[in-house]
Amino acid sequence: MAIERTISIIKPDAVAKDVIGQIYSRFENNGLKVIAAKMKQLSRAEAEGFYAVHKERPFFADLVAFMTSGPVMIQVLSGDNAVAKNRELMGATNPKEAAAGTIRADFAESIDANAVHGSDSLENAAIEIAYFFDDSEICPR
Ligand code: UDP
Numbered sequence: 001m002a003i004e005r006t007i008s009i010i011k012p013d014a015v016a017k018d019v020i021g022q023i024y025s026r027f028e029n030n031g032l033k034v035i036a037a038k039m040k041q042l043s044r045a046e047a048e049g050f051y052a053v054h055k056e057r058p059f060f061a062d063l064v065a066f067m068t069s070g071p072v073m074i075q076v077l078s079g080d081n082a083v084a085k086n087r088e089l090m091g092a093t094n095p096k097e098a099a100a101g102t103i104r105a106d107f108a109e110s111i112d113a114n115a116v117h118g119s120d121s122l123e124n125a126a127i128e129i130a131y132f133f134d135d136s137e138i139c140p141r
Contacts, residue, residue: 012070
């Protein structure tokens with residue numbers, strides 16, 4: 001096992017539902033430590049930049065509109081196999097297909113309002129962490 005870092009974003013739908021604490025409990029109960037966090041209202045440019053990989057996809061404009069519809073809670077998670085562990089806790093992109101007991105199964109309504117984002121590889125995790133956090137904002141522990 002290797003200690004990894006990954007990005008988690010609690011999306012506007014889940015922030016509005018006041019389930020930040022419940023989602024943090026799942027991280028903490030499964031070996032993922034929060035080592036940096038910020039609540040932020042994303043600008044359109046920030047959301048477009050973050051999801052640039054999807055810019056040719058038909059859902060891109062709706063995704064950017066959704067991600068800027070209210071504040072998001074962004075955190076760096078650290079732990080053994082953090083990238084895969086966070087993806088496991090999140091569940092499938094479409095909450096209708098997400099395994100029982102996952103964050104998306106329990107808190108998400110639809111494929112576009114799906115409660116959380118998580119980096120899908122170690123390489124993307126490093127890019128996404130640097131997108132939102134300076135090194136000085138991260139507290140390894
Ligand atoms: N998305 C969407 N419609 C789709 C596919 C994806 O609105 O048909 C949104 C959804 O919010 C998803 C995000 O685009 O979380 C990124 O898609 P990806 O396939 O990378 O899924 P994820 O890694 O978030 O599970």
